[in-house]
Amino acid sequence: MYPIAYTDVLAAQDRLRPHLDPSPLRHYPLLDALVGHDIRVLVKHENHLPTGSFKVRNGTACITSLTPAEAALGVIAASTGNHGQGLAWAGAQLGVSVTICVPEGNNPEKNAAIRSYGATLLEVGARYDDAAHACATLAVEQRRTLVHSTNHREVLAGAGTMTAELLAQAPEVDAVVIALGGGSQAVGAVVAASSLKPSLEVFAVQSEGAPAQHDGWHDGHLRTGIAARTFAEGIATGSCYPLTFEALRLGLRDFVLVSEDAIAQSVRDLWRITHNLAEGSGATGLAGLRRLAPRLAGKTVAIILCGGNLDASRAAIIFNGGTPR
Incomplete structure (x- = not known):
């Protein structure tokens, strides 16, 4: 299936x-x-x-599927770059707040691109898995919709x-x-x-x-x-x-x-x-x-x-x- x-x-x-x-x-x-x-x-x-x-397809599909209540609270995701950019771009088009967690030392050019679309970028943890763990915790605390890059x-x-x-x-x-x-x-x-x-x-x-x-x-x-x-x-x-x-x-x-x-x-x-x-x-x-x-x-x-x-x-x-x- x-x-x-x-x-x-x-x-x-x-x-x-x-x-x-x-x-x-x-x-x-x-x-x-x-x-x-x-x-x-x-x-x-x-x-x-x-x-x-291609990740802008994924981000736009997610942002456009939110209920009005979910859109008002915003979304959060962990990313090393392209997933974060896709969500940030879609959020900017549709007026939805986006927070992206990246690992420390992440590609600075991708970080800059994520910020350029108005998203909040947080550098947390040494590896992607660490950023993803922090992201899941913040999603609960901030009541944001968690958008995993795959799941x-x-x-x-x-x-x-x-x-x-x-x-x-x-x-x-x-x-x-x-x-x-x-x-x-x-x-x-x-x-x-x-x-x-x-x-x-x-x-x-x-x-x-x-x-x-x-x-x-x-x-x-x-x-x-x-x-x-x-x-x-x-x-x-x-x-x-x-x-x-x-x-x-x-x-x-x-x-x-x-x-x-x-x-x-x-x-x-x-x-x-x-x-x-x-x-x-x-x-x-x-x-x-x-x-x-x-x-x-x-x-x-x-x-x-x-x-x-x-x-x-x-x-x-x-x-x-x-x-x-």
Whole structure:
């Protein structure tokens, strides 16, 4: 069973329509040549959405689903950046107060972006898990609605609008390769595909430095509190999540790991070929497709450039040929 139905995705799509335009889906022949195996590669440019990430879908779906009483009290969430930005942007559009808890030393550029939308930003704890714990406590104290970046039905419904949109733009797509952190994109994809195109193969990719979800998917055991060491903070997940775990086990065609070097190379390749700046998680789909290419020979495959919020310090390392550590 999936945690949401396709009707939830449709409802989210209706609520998002006044606020968000569809993101572009583009074909780059040079990416076909790079990947090889006679694969036609399509890029879903979620980096062109407000805040530069697909997470604005999730945040807007959540904010627009609040009751008047909930909206008056506001929302709170833990984030390392993109989830917080998505909620902050949506809150600004709809006049809802947003508080975001981030770990100390979080990406300063993402912190600045969250604040720029009028949200209150609190730096608490050394790790994301610490920020999430503090966030849960504050939610009770302040009577705010807690919006988890993954364990939230409206987050999953908002993420599902991406694949529903993709299949309307290119119904011929055979497979989609998705970077997986918490799993909202991937669960949204399998839910949308189950109604719109059951033959669509959904593949997930994670960094070798953050393998908790991957390892749990393969052996069927939820992981929690596993160290995550990857420069791709959007997929730096050290735990599996109850709301998405079984759905991922049921709906994914496969789940693979890629190296940090492969992710950095994919950032460079996407810039060189598409002239779009991808953050680490935004380039992970391409890295995964290159690993999966022999299995997808001759097919039309979409990759998701899910975020473009690469900070300047990491960009300097990557474009000088290195990999951030």
